[in-house]
Amino acid sequence: MTEQAPVIISSESPFATDVFVKRHPALVERILGAWPLGPEQQQALRNLSDENVSGVMERLPAGAPAADQWQAWGRDYYGKPWTEAPFLWAESFFYRRLLNAVGYFGEGIWKGVDLFAPFKQAELAGEVVAAEVRALGHLANLADDDRGQALLLSSLWGNRADLSFQIQAGRASEISGLVADDSDDLWKLLDATRGGSLAIVADNAGSELIADLVLTDHLLASGTVGEVVLYVKPTPYYVSDATIADVADCLRKLVAVDGAAREVGERLRGAAAAGQLCVRTDPFFCAPFDFTAMPDTLRTQFASASATILKGDLNYRRLVGDRWWDPTVPFGQVTSYFPGPVAALRTLKSDVVVGLEPGTLATLEASGAAWRTAGTHALFQVS
Structure with a gap:
């Protein structure tokens, strides 16, 4: 394989930056409008949306499935704005956080529910x-x-x-x-x-x-x-x-x-x-x-x-x-x-x-x- 070019960091790309500060918050609003989510789920999604726009990247909660793996994968990025991480990495982590916020990987009624199914x-x-x-x-x-x-x-x-x-x-x-x-x-x-x-x-x-x-x-x-x-x-x-x-x-x-x-x-x-x-x-x-x-x-x-x-x-x-x-x-x-x-x-x-x-x-x-x-x-x- 040829010599590697620099990885795309979101802050270096107007397109990638828009994904975090515009597209992801809009997606969260669509999900909130499509499902009868409880107050904790709604708050978790809104927190994730705000975090994408003006906060810093937080880890998966302790005890979440594969939390230790993601902790190792993202150790260089947590505590920094989302746009300072590689675009591909941060986008993937956003969707993992999104599913975790509504209990997709848990044992409740939202386990395995495809939030995007209505769309x-x-x-x-x-x-x-x-x-x-x-x-x-x-x-x-x-x-x-x-x-x-x-x-x-x-x-x-x-x-x-x-x-x-x-x-x-x-x-x-x-x-x-x-x-x-x-x-x-x-x-x-x-x-x-x-x-x-x-x-x-x-x-x-x-x-x-x-x-x-x-x-x-x-x-x-x-x-x-x-x-x-x-x-x-x-x-x-x-x-x-x-x-x-x-x-x-x-x-x-x-x-x-x-x-x-x-x-x-x-x-x-x-x-x-x-x-x-x-x-x-x-x-x-x-x-x-x-x-x-x-x-x-x-x-x-x-x-x-x-x-x-x-x-x-x-x-x-x-x-x-x-x-x-x-x-x-x-x-x-x-x-x-x-x-x-x-x-x-x-x-x-x-x-x-x-x-x-x-x-x-x-x-x-x-x-x-x-x-x-x-x-x-x-x-x-x-x-």
Whole structure:
């Protein structure tokens, strides 16, 4: 792996600073408005919100699950403002504190309750997902390559998936907003390992997970891969991140709709029963580190796959490291540690990016747009 760039500290990034002083307090208010939380829970959440804005980072309470582990992980950051810690680390710890504040890990009635479920379910019941499932019937008329590319774009863009599904032909390079496009390399990789095992590390629930599942069905049904291992988060995380419950919700959504969507859902259930679709998780997916720190068990699993696809912005930050890289540093150079071929499908929603052509970078920088963080640009990258 290449020489490391400096880690992104939140105070050094206007975007990251806003996450703590604006986005997290807004999220706390949404949660307070969505659940009948008791006075102690409400106070704990408001304290966490205030702490993010103007206080210092506090430890997990003594006796909280994994408190000793987090104490060791964060010993350099406690007692300091949240924005003085590495962005990736502090964001992860915020969600751990959030769950602890309402008793997610305790023995009461709030044990295991996904605080973000109302927001995920609202998206699943919304028009974007409805447009996705309606559009599935049109895909049958596409050539196999064009169908696969349309589904790949849907998986990439997430909440713009309804637009991607309706692409009748054309390659990803013709779609506006792509800052890097290795999609042809991804298809070549999958063809070269045809019938092998593909690992997909999911990102968001809702429309994006629907798109991931439909892409999975296509890859299995076409024989492009013989097995898909879908990795999800072990606990609720980053509001919209997918858990096993979200996979089940999406499958129920598909089979509840007549036509092509139901056929997809039923094939996926059959694939799961046959061992061709496996859903897994690992505590590391909610740890505050990048993938260079992955445990040996997870490294072995990725090494056994013919290829791994990492979805979304957070997984990208964890893959390349949440660092101030020169954007033209090659993607393959910073991901050479990964135990096997790896692809990133990511909509840009944070500062870090690598693997851009100098000309592309110059054009983006000259545009004056917040192209790194606004979610208007995306990339396919393969190593």
